[in-house]
Amino acid sequence: MQSSFKRVLTGILFIGAAVLAGCGNNESDTSGGNGTNSGEGVLTVSIEENYSDYFEAIKGDFEEEHGVTVEFVFREQLEQAEALPLDGPADIGPDVMMIPYDRIGQLAQQGNLATVTIPDDGRFNETDIQQVTVDDQIYGMPYLLETLVLYYNKDLLDTEPTSFEDLEALMEDDQYDFEVESGMNTGFIANWLDFYYSYGLFAGYGGYIFGDNGTDPSDIGLNNEGSVEALNYLTEWYAKWPQGMLDEGTVGDFVDQSFIDGKTAAVINGPWGAANYEEGGVDFGVTTIPTLPNGENYQPFAGGRGWVISNYAKDVDLSQAWLEYITTHENQLEFYETVQQIPANIETRKVLLEEGTEVEAAVVEQYENANPMPNIPQTAEVWDNAKNMIFDTVSGNKSAKQSADDAVKVIQQLIEQKYE
Known part of the structure; x- marks a missing residue:
């Protein structure tokens, strides 16, 4: 999944037309019913279909231990997240589901998620x-x-x-x-026009989105001294890059194709780029993103997905038990071996x-030096304005300080209009 896709969806208001109750009726539903929690003794779990083999394989021990039946509903994660605010109160939603981290904040603030206890x-x-x-x-x-790495x-x-x-030094090589x-x-x-990719540079210079670990939208750090320094450093890079690097619609493809064609020696991308x-035939290596000129680490966003419990679940304790069961080292290691995705369990990460x-x-x-993306709804107002801030600076339309001040002013106004 492209992170830019996830990012755009951060904090978007859930649209009722996309989440009609009938969406719970899925032909792939292994329960044979409408995909809901059908009562005592049943735990309804929403997953994407590509995970079905793994979860079918491990559910037996859980069912035996708890004397319940685990039924799966196959649904795309973002679609399931959007559906919960209507499906939950209508009693046709799942008990538990996996969703991107950046969707948890709004669902929790809307009252759609139950709190979770971390073992x-x-x-x-x-x-x-x-x-x-x-x-x-804690809601998941x-x-x-x-997170991002260097190829x-x-x-x-x-x-x-x-x-x-x-x-x-690569930029001095005429090849x-x-x-x-x-x-x-x-x-x-x-x-770096895409703030998801450039944020790590801002953070490494001391910039930030919201204060108090991304929870305080009244404190915006995109125009502090560190952010301005980061913008000035970005400007030095864009002065050496082709004009196409400022074309929002094509720059992503340009970066990838240049790397595949051997015209670029190194790029920043996520695991999805591998x-x-x-396929392009590149003999590539992968490592953490290099240290910044100020000696600090590049600090990209830490992303991923977590399991949440619907606030409308029939049995929250049973749902909690499922979350604890599937996140043990043994089960996370089997998950990795089955679907080749990177688990969050620390012991499994060491493996x-x-x-x-x-x-x-x-x-x-790299994840050890990554920063969690703010998961509050106000983050939705950052992405386009941060992109404009970067574009205005590196294209020479405004000074770094003026671009940053203007962007923060607009973000503050939008937050006041929409969230206060």
Whole structure:
């Protein structure tokens, strides 16, 4: 799944037309009914169909231990999240479901989620728990993780870049000169017009979206000293890149194709990029994103998905037990081996560091320096305005400070209009 897709959906108001009660009636529903919690002794679990083999394989032990039947409803996660506000009160929604972290905040604030207890056994760290925390209450169980990493072409580089100075050196290599535009170079490129990709640079310089770990929308840090410094550093990069790097509609494809064609030695992307690069025949390596010029780590968003309990579930205690069961190391390891996605359980992540693919190990390592994306609804007002801020600065329309101040002013106005 493209992170930009998830990001756009952050905080969007749920639209009733898309979540009519009839959506609960799914032909793939293994219960044979309408996909609802059908009463005592039944736990209804909403999953995407590609997970069915794994969950069918492990549900037996849970059913035996608790004397219940686990029934699955196959539904796309974002669709299920949008449906809950109507399906739940109508008593046709599932008891538990997996959804992206950035959907938890609004669902919780709307009263659609039950609180969850995280087992006190060290299976998750503070970053994981922050992903599922809203207004100091925990509303989910961490399950999957993802973040950005650095891909580099092994045919072009003998060693992996470890600092941004290494990346800057690539821009002095004439083998990466952009033929169509004199003086431009593509040794290293990144879609920094997209704030999902550039946030790690802002955070590394001391910028932030909202204060108090992303929970205080009255404190916007996109125009502080660190953010302005980050914008000025971005401007230095865009002065060396082709004009196409400012084309919002095509820049993502340009970055990928340039890397595949061997015209770029290193790019920033998420784990979802690996399949495209493999198909393109690139002999690539994967590592954590290099250290910034100020000596600080690049701090991208920590993302992923967690399990939540509907506030309309028939048996919240049983739902809690399911969440605890599926997030044990044993079950998370089997999940990884079955579907090849990166689990949140810390013990399982340690296994991936030693035995996983290069992509998986890099994601797990980078995640340690990642910041949870704010999951409050007000975050929806940030993305376009942050993009405009970056564009206005690097294109020379405004100074970094003026661009940042203007963006923050607009974000503040939108928050006052929509949320206060």
